[in-house]
Amino acid sequence: MQRIGIIGVGEIGRAVVEGLRARGGGSPEVFLSPRGARTAAELAGRYEGVRVCADNQDVVDRATLLIIAVRRDDHRQALAGLRVPADRTVVNVMAGVGNEELRRTLATEAPLVHAIPLPTIRDRRSMTVVHPSHPEVDAFFEGLGGALPVPDEAAFNVLSALTGTLTAHYAYLATLTSWAAGHGIGPQDAERYVRGLFEGVGRSLGDGARSLDRLAADHETPKGNNERIRTTWFDAANAQALTQALDGLLTDLS
Structure with missing residues (x-):
């Protein structure tokens, strides 16, 4: 053995x-x-x-x-x-x-x-x-x-760079929690609700039959709340900043 x-x-x-x-x-x-x-x-x-x-x-x-x-x-x-x-x-x-x-x-x-x-x-x-x-x-x-x-090593480094985004995700959730607490929600209740929201997202990722873009679309309604945050906060400049951060990390890994 x-x-x-x-x-x-x-x-x-x-x-x-x-x-x-x-x-x-x-x-x-x-x-x-x-x-x-x-x-x-x-x-x-x-x-x-x-x-x-x-x-x-x-x-x-x-x-x-x-x-x-x-x-x-x-x-x-x-x-x-x-x-x-x-x-x-x-x-x-x-x-x-x-x-x-x-x-x-x-x-x-x-x-x-x-x-x-x-x-x-x-x-x-x-x-x-x-x-x-x-x-x-x-x-x-x-x-x-x-x-x-x-x-090859180049592909390995690309996927290695993606792992560098994990704590940014946790920080994003902590920011959501702090925002809710700043608007009068008890910190424990805010964190409990945010955790519940994104535990559901995690489970949906197990559905390999739907692409990530499809999952996003299925969670949105036209002109709804989710579409508003996605298009006003996660805009082209925000996406470009993330891409540049990943490119910088990939350069160092390579």
Whole structure:
């Protein structure tokens, strides 16, 4: 059976472990680095078959599929001196660290796959972008919500840039909540209502039979409230500003 090693047990590392254990029976053994010691210890205490290793090399030695999830600025120091045999499969989930840079750091001939798992992987709802396609890695992420292999690094970077919009979405919802509170709605009631509105939107996204444009149209009536906000706030200038922000991020990622 596959043995999973995770070096860097932060939010994504935790979500991977929780997603694996949410699958029920037949979950692989998981070996965690002591980096992120509190989280690693908590996960090992909660789940059978999850262990904290003595050091990062111990993780490499025990795992068949190795997930590298340390922070970009820390990766050279964290991975210095590691010996990664060619029969391991390495999954690089570090934003801004390409596979060639990681290969130079690790000095390994092992296959490297870049991936973008999101925290929703804990609920097995994360569509994980991978490059290049690799049978073992594709199957691993299919079991955690889905895998989306892309043909090249350029496509990977475009989808990576899209993940940079997530917290802007939360900030948008927080702005709506603050606006309502400023007009006399209790903050808790305002937040509860906004959450309910957009949880419904999230569920509608599961309807793959309708395009995003179709979903927008189905939520609008001519000259209605939704059309008014879309056309007066999210106008051409606003859309262009978003496009420019994404272009700038893509340039840095590339």
